[in-house]
Amino acid sequence: MNDIQFAFIDESGDYSFDFENNDVSTHFILVAVLAKESNKEWLEQEVEKVRQKFFHTEEMQSDKMNNPHLRIQLLNDLKDLPFNIYAYVVDKRKIREDSGITFEKTFIKFMNRLVYDDLNRTFDQLDLVLKELGTKEFMTEFKTYISERSVPDLFNYSTFGFNQSKSEILLQLANFIAGTIAKGYDQTQYSEYYPLFNKIIKKKIIAINLWPQNYKNYLDDYISRNQDSPFDEVIFKQSVNLTLQYLEKNKKSEDADERIRVDLLKFLLFNLRENPNEYVFTQEILDNLNAIRVNKINHHYFRSNIVSKLRDSGLLIASSNKGYKLPVCLSDLYDFVHLSSLTIHPMIQRISKCRNQILLATNNEIDILEHNEYEYLKRIIEMEKITVHD
Incomplete structure (x- = not known):
């Protein structure tokens, strides 16, 4: 069996759509902290040291740390540890009322299916870990949903499912990361320090999947910061729409190269949301793509079989000596x-x-x-x- 990859999952936000209540979150955020079995024990020890340093006898919970400077110090202590981040950020405000999912029960069921389908397509093998006690409603439903669909082998091991794996400290890490991401999206938790938080953990993030998938979700923030050319908005819209269409068309593909292309586009979309004017160096992209793969991708294969084929399909991918990005301007x-x-x-x-x-x-x-x-x-x-x- 290959080196098992664990996903320690926690959430931030709530399931309510009563936005007149100032305590209701604008976003629902789900984070999976990914760690290999070969690194798990050492990672637990190192994260525990960080917890003791900043929280002493308490659990490492995001809502227990209100000092942004301490959060920056803590993230710096975590940034070189062997884990990655895979996340979902749902802007509940942009879900149409006529969609039928603006009720807590239907929203939870919809998110169960959306997250399961995406994780199952993205990862060939994943050992999922959730908090056992005091679990929120989404997590309870999510565990049931996946357990009904997981298929154990002769040794009673599910390549995608729950295998009784545990790690309280890494679940606390997932909680802290979820709360940190919320400070860049959720209006009830927003922090002006989020760009600094993001800069520290950026290389740990494999993907932040934004939903609903609509170019306007990316465009609004960009236009508020950039008003250079009358054609920039057209270029931005075309770039993102073509990317989203490609993702929708190929999201269920079993072809290995197609799955790499899908993961690349997800990463470029994340970079566009966080740093729309910045290129990403090729090596950083490869580190991101290879973090979840057994068979590693090299530079030549990346250029000739991944980027080139996307461009052949009509997608807009800009490049320079600084790397790659989705184009947002002329x-x-x-x-x-x-x-x-x-x-x-x-x-x-x-x-x-x-x-x-x-x-x-x-x-x-x-x-x-x-x-x-x-x-x-x-x-x-x-x-x-x-x-x-x-």
Whole structure:
């Protein structure tokens, strides 16, 4: 059996839609702290040290830490430990009243299905761990929902389900991370320090899945900060809509490469929400994608089989010497064109020089671009000659 991956799950927020009550959360947040079995014991020891340092005899609970500077110190103590974060952030305010899920019971059932389907597609194997005592209603329903669908093997082990694994301290870690993410989304918990929190734990985050999936969920925050070009909103909308359509179309794909592409787009969407104007270095993306994979992806495979195929499908992915991002403005597209031209133009010139040498050596009898499939290259080269002469 491979190194088992655990998911320690906790939540932030409530299930109510009575927003006239100031105590009702605007968002429901679910966090899975991912850890490998080979790291679990050491991780527990290190997180316990952090708990004792900041909470002494109390549990490490997010709502027990109101000092943002202490939270920053704590996150810095956690940032190099071997765990990752996979999360869901639901903006309850943007769920239509006519959708039928703006009632607590139906909302919980809907979220059970949404989270189960996504986790089951994303992870080949996952050993889920929830808090046993004092569990909230969502967690109780979620455990029942998954238990009914998990299939144990001959050794009574479910590759995706609950296997009686426990770790109170890592569940506390999940609670603290959920509460930290809430400070960037939930209006009842919002903190101006969230960008600093996010900067510390960003490399630990595999994905923050925003729901409902609508480009406006990403656009509103961006437009409030950027008013550069009248075309930027059009580019932003097209970029995000194409990405969301691709995710919806391919979310159930069993193809290994397609699943990598889906995970990449989720990560780029997360980066767009948090840092819409920043590129992500290729190595950071690979670290993110490889965190949940046994077979690791290298740079060449990433470029040729993942990014290139997405672009072949019509998706907009900008790139520069600083990495990749979803384009949100005209300058992002110019970055992509510029970087591509640095490769395309020299290659065309080399083909042209090679062609000229063979034409010269054979007295124009052999043209290496004479086949129909190279007609477009011949036209480009001939047009370039005309431009140079003009």
